[in-house]
Amino acid sequence: MPSVSTPPSRFLVGRYRLISLLGKGGMGTVWLASDDLLRQHVAIKEVRLPPDLDEGLRAELRERTLREARAAARLRAHPSIVTVHDIVIEDERPWIVMEFVQGRSLGQIIRDQGPLPAHQVADIGLHMLDALGAAHGSGILHRDIKPPNILITAEGRVVLTEFGIATVSGDPSLTQSGMLTGTPGFVAPERLRGEDDGPPSDLWSLGATLFAAVEGQAPYARERPTAVLAAVLMQEPNPMRLAGPLAPVLTGLLEKDPARRITREQAILQLRPIAAGTAPPPLGVPGGPASSTPPRRGTAASTQPSPRGGGTQATAPEPRPASRKRSVILGSVLAVVMVTAAGVATRDVWLSPQTTARPPGGTTTRATSAAAPSPAKEKEALYRGDPEACKLLTDQQAGRIIGTPVKRQFQTHSGCMWMKGDTGVFMNLTTIRSATSDFAHMVYSTTRTTMEEEPRRTPGTRLRSRSTAGDESFAYTREEVIVSTRIYRTQILFRKGNMTIVLYFTLHTPGYARADLAARLVEKNLEAFR
Structure with missing residues (x-):
């Protein structure tokens, strides 16, 4: 068997030349290879069969590999399914030749x-x-x-x-005795x-x-x-x-x-x-009409979009599959x-997401219903632009908040992180732009409900419901000790018009002062995207 780090120095069936390792898993290794006949790169999955398997299991695993190739080959025209080009047998082992997806x-x-x-x-x-x-x-x-x-x-x-x-429908079932697949x-x-x-x-x-x-x-x-x-x-x-x-x-x-x-x-x-x-x-x-619970299949007829686009049509109830042994x-x-x-x-x-958090002092707080309209929505600004998260704070502003030297790390268009050197101090910013203020309020309320449960997940977490930024805001903070180092984790959620912002901090100083400063700066910088 070839090493999983170095490809074997030979061609497969005189055509496919293995170049380098792409990845490996429990039952296979994927190689970058060259198809020297068509002069193109391909990916080849080498199925590794454990040497101590009896012949019955080895035959079963070989059949499973053939099943994989047949299943994918039947779908080769679909752009979101990897294309299988070929399958070869070498050293009594199957090798699947697929398109190379870079x-x-x-x-x-x-x-x-x-x-x-x-x-x-x-x-x-x-x-x-x-x-x-x-x-x-x-x-x-x-x-x-x-x-x-x-x-x-x-x-x-x-x-x-x-x-x-x-x-694959029509193929005999594989028992996979002794194995729980997935x-x-x-x-x-x-x-x-x-x-x-x-x-x-x-x-x-x-x-x-x-x-x-x-x-x-x-x-x-x-x-x-x-x-x-x-x-x-x-x-x-x-x-x-x-x-x-x-x-x-x-x-x-x-x-x-x-x-x-x-x-x-x-x-x-x-x-x-x-x-x-x-x-x-x-x-x-x-x-059909809105429902908080998906319909139960097999108990009543359901409505589906008509293929012709003419409203809905009734479909017969689907029977529940019978349980097998x-x-x-x-x-x-x-x-x-x-x-x-x-x-x-x-x-x-x-x-359970239905529970509510009980903050210190014994007062139970509960998020506003997601179905309720946002307060004073007629006065709220709608942000037409879709700001990149990393542009909502300058590096200088981030340095004021978490300290210097600061390193900015782009995550996605809607996510950015700033870190203070290698100290473990960081700030993460996530933005969610909605079409309307009401929908942003629903996003805010859903996130707030989860935040309200934080004291149940992590005892010692303290909640704050008063607004310090945006049209509505919520926050929590807690103290932790990691390897003799005391840190403070703080999260601020606020909504401004149709923008929902989540700021998460790991700091060495307690309190909300730095987090509140960040929220105010982000709110101010949002004005450029009205």
Whole structure:
């Protein structure tokens, strides 16, 4: 077997010359290669079969690789699905020859840049929903959607890869004895329960992926894989702090009951306006009245947009898939999960977004209803421009706030960070521009509700509700000790007209003085974008 760091010094089938390593995973290594016949670069996935496997499992894994190639090859015309050119057998191992997509994975982007702005995540979601529409229409389930399996090029092309555990209609089922396929935290709960899955399971995984992109971590992030599986089965997702307008559609995609999960069409109707920077419609039946809860499939007829655009049409209710027999291996895994979950559920059950925080002094605060209109909206300015976050504070102003020397780090158009040398002191700025003040108020209220719960997540957090910037504002601060160093984490949320701003600080000095100064400077600098 060749080393995973140095390509073998030979051609595959006399045609493909391996050049360098692109990436590796549990079952495969991806190489950059040259197709010397067509004189173009390609990516080749080398499937590495563990030497201690018996012949039955080796044959099963080889068949799984062929399934991946067949699944992707059936979708080769779609721009958001990686194209498979060829598959060759060398040394009794399969090698998949694919187009070389020069870009970074969504997982790498999140690690390098942190949370992405809502409109960019919505755009990624639309590309993936389009790809899944093509896959599901061809009878293919992906079954492993997660940030590392989505590539994004410098030109903005979004590509779904790794159909390695796809299910192709008409192919015999692979048992994968002793293996639980998929990544904890991105596997739909019905799959963990051993039930028949379908397109809604891919939608759940996409919801978890988009959640990770906008929040910077997976919706069920825990320290141990068994705790993650338990959380997926029995708990609500972690609270959303940055999702803003994406929160309703993410909640609908992460519904545990596939019969109540929102459909691909509903998700598209939600994501399309968010990607364009406008407010999405109320989440409900596409083309029908708004509803706070997605309709239950199989219990009543639903309405769908007519293909001809003439209003809505009735569709027959979809029957729920019958549950299949659970495997012995999966049952064993869940037995471990249930034991572990006893402590996890007890610790995290109060993280429900319906709870309210009780700040020091015993007074319960509650965010204004997102449905309520923003106060004095007729007097508020609408910002027509879309300011880049890094331009809302100069480096000199940032230095006044966190100290010098200051280093600015561009994250996204809507996100910027300033750091004070290597001291661990930093300030992060996130902007969300809405089409109207009312929608910005809804974004503000959703974020404030999550902030109000911070004392329950981190005891010792103190809340402040009085306004110091913008038309409405909210803040919290807390003291922490990390490796004998005392730090203060502070977050200020404020809304000015149709702009919502979130400022987050890690400082060595207590109080709100520096944070308030930053909020006032940002508010003043916003005036250039009226």
